[in-house]
Amino acid sequence: MSTRSSTASVLFVCLGNICRSPLVEAVARQRSAQAGLAVTFASCGTGNWHIGKGADPRMVRAAAAAGYDLSPHRARQVRGEDFNAFDWVLAMDCDNLETLVSVRDGRGAPAELFLPWSGLRTPMEFPDPYFGDMQGFQEAVALAERGVDGLISRLRAP
């Protein structure tokens, strides 16, 4: 049985749920509210290392500089029921997608790649900034904004 609500809902998924997916969640929440779009957003990770922790401090800093507040975020791991609870489950990269396909095990919403789903041709995968420098985190913010603008256009389309 589906547990979906009447409001459209999107779950963003990365590996640790401390960098990319919480960033995209915060950007999507802010920009969709500005666009007057009623959509529920959430995020999670395929891995279990950071469950219960806040977003990476470098990601928090880069997001804050662009006006996005990641301080309330707490990481959680994806679970099978997520595919019944959300309309779309969008992975940041192909590794995440592969894991999601096996967790989904045929139920509910299909798992797809976030950036192509949002209409971006390049890049197809959202680069992981975790092992890089601050510039990678700043670039992640700009890419999240591009992806979210595409996602909002898609959700708005009749």
Ligand code: 4NP
């Ligand atoms: P995220 O980044 O998937 O964008 O949250 C990462 C966070 C943590 C790790 C890798 C990527 N890690 O190896 O702990």
